[in-house]
Amino acid sequence: xxxxxxxxxxxxxxxxxxxxxxxxxxxxxxxxxxxxxxxxxxxxxxxxxxxxxxxxxxxxxxxxxxxxxxxxxxxxxxxxxxxxxxxxxxxxxxxxxxxxxxxxxxxxxxxxxxxxxxxxxxxxxxxxxxxxxxxxxxxxxxxxxxxxxxxxxxxxxxxxxxxxxxxxxxxxxxxxxxxxxxxxxxxxxxxxxxxxxxxxxxxxxxxxxxxxxxxxxxxxxxxxxxxxxxxxxxxxxxxxxxxxxxxxxxxxxxxxxxxxxxxxxxxxxxxxxxxxxxxxxxxxxxxxxxxxxxxxxxxxxxxxxxxxxxxxxx
Numbered sequence: 001x002x003x004x005x006x007x008x009x010x011x012x013x014x015x016x017x018x019x020x021x022x023x024x025x026x027x028x029x030x031x032x033x034x035x036x037x038x039x040x041x042x043x044x045x046x047x048x049x050x051x052x053x054x055x056x057x058x059x060x061x062x063x064x065x066x067x068x069x070x071x072x073x074x075x076x077x078x079x080x081x082x083x084x085x086x087x088x089x090x091x092x093x094x095x096x097x098x099x100x101x102x103x104x105x106x107x108x109x110x111x112x113x114x115x116x117x118x119x120x121x122x123x124x125x126x127x128x129x130x131x132x133x134x135x136x137x138x139x140x141x142x143x144x145x146x147x148x149x150x151x152x153x154x155x156x157x158x159x160x161x162x163x164x165x166x167x168x169x170x171x172x173x174x175x176x177x178x179x180x181x182x183x184x185x186x187x188x189x190x191x192x193x194x195x196x197x198x199x200x201x202x203x204x205x206x207x208x209x210x211x212x213x214x215x216x217x218x219x220x221x222x223x224x225x226x227x228x229x230x231x232x233x234x235x236x237x238x239x240x241x242x243x244x245x246x247x248x249x250x251x252x253x254x255x256x257x258x259x260x261x262x263x264x265x266x267x268x269x270x271x272x273x274x275x276x277x278x279x280x281x282x283x284x285x286x287x288x289x290x291x292x293x294x295x296x297x298x299x300x301x302x303x304x305x306x307x308x309x310x311x312x313x314x
Contacts, residue, residue, distance in 0.1 A: 001092035001166055009242045009269045011173045011222060014161040016070045016091070023158040024071045024121075028078040030155070031117040044112045054310065055105035056115075058122065061305035063096045065133045067166035068125030068159065072102060075118055081110035092129070092166045101306070115308050123303040124156075125163040131301040132167025135294065138278055141285040144292060147172040147271070151295030160298045172293055179222040180206040181245070199225060199232050203239040224271070233257055237265040246289070248274035254287035 001016070014020060035041070069087040076083050083106035089095060101122070104111060136146055146169040152160045161171045173179055182202045191197035206223045224243040227233045230253055233244060237260070246257055254272055261270055271291035272284050284292055 001090060009222065010220070011171060011178050013165060013171045014158050014174065016162065020071075020158050020162055021074050023155075024074045025078050027121070027155060027159070028075050028117060031120070032078065035113070035116065041109070041113045044109050048109050048112065050107075050109060052108040053106060054108040054111060055103065056111060056308050056310045057100045057104070058102040058118065059307050059309050060095050060097055060099050060101060061307050063094070063099075064126050064130035064304045065167050066093045066095060066101060066126060067091050067129035067163035068122045069102065071121065071125075071159070072118065075121065076114065079110060079114045079117075081114050082107040083110050083114070091162075092168075094133075119306055119308060120303075121159075123306045124301075125159060125166070126304040126306065128160055128163035128298055128301040129167035130304055132164050132169045132297045135278065135281055135297065136168040139281050139285045139292070141282075144285040144289060145170050146281075146297075147291055147293040148297045149273075149293055149295040150175070151299045153298070164297050167297075169297060173222075180210065180224060182206060182223075182225040184226065184228070198235075199227060200235045200239060203236050203241050207239060207241065226273075230256055230260065234260060234264070237261060237268055240265055240268060243269045243271050243291070245271045245273055245293070251283055251287055254284065254289055258288040 066089045069089060069091050072085045072087060076085060083104055086103040088100055088102065095101065102118075104118075132146070132148075139146060148161055148164040148169060149172055150157070157174065161174065165171060173181065182199070187196045187199060187202055190202065203223065203225050206225070210221050210223055220242075222243065223241040224245055225236055225241045226245040226247050227236060228247050233246070236244060244261075246254060249257060249272065257270055261268055269290040271293055272287070272289045273293045276284060276292055276294035276296065281292060281294075
């Protein structure tokens with residue numbers, strides 16, 4: 001999969017690095033505990049000879065986009081499995097129904113024990129990548145970029161965001177530690193019931209805080225602020241946050257927001273969020289916003305249908 005495109009207004013992209021490996025291994029340890037507890041795969045131990053060898057393939061039952069294949073060696077390592085894996089595609093590649101994604105060979109007991117964990121993880125990530133690719137293709141825009149959100153499965157965040165990248169979209173902040181995103185609740189709770197903190201004052205405070213804490217914050221130290229109206233947008237643009245999130249704007253208001261931004265603060269990026277569906281994303285992108293974020297990429301994705309086919313013994 002290609003390396004991320006550098007963008008000073010982007011959060012860090014999730015890569016196939018040590019952080020992703022650690023997150024994968026933690027999930028696999030949990031999966032092993034769920035399946036084996038402190039015991040054994042009794043069916044396999046009962047029926048399969050300890051030295052029996054075999055081979056099998058992970059096969060797509062439907063077409064899609066590959067994600068998570070890079071994690072297969074990490075999965076096998078956690079199982080301490082006597083297995084060899086050959087991944088036939090790179091993450092981000094497309095495949096057709098019936099295509100072999102992974103070949104596995106080695107100890108049959110280990111293959112049977114690890115089978116469900118491998119399929120569960122790869123199927124989930126391929127499902128996210130496949131749905132994301134559909135959104136990207138439907139958006140049909142050379143300038144607007146699609147982003148995920150933090151609406152991820154607990155414990156799966158890095159893997160699911162990696163799968164979004166495999167599908168051709170980009171990563172919004174990974175966690176609350178990645179930068180400022182000022183929302184309505186922050187304004188209400190930082191002020192009083194009678195006088196909430198204004199979006200302008202909140203942005204000024206965040207920019208000032210960022211500038212004072214720049215050495216202890218992750219780069220690129222983004223300040224993003226959510227607005228609900230064009231009036232709020234007009235107020236906040238002169239403060240030059242990195243990104244303004246336009247929450248549930250109509251298409252007409254999105255177009256007006258782009259014009260207003262171009263007049264007052266051309267360097268500020270505009271992000272549309274809310275009501276982002278397959279049938280709406282093309283029209284949203286056509287308004288000229290720089291970014292679209294959608295939790296559907298992860299929380300609406302279903303696992304892709306993958307199966308494990310055994311190679312007959314000769």
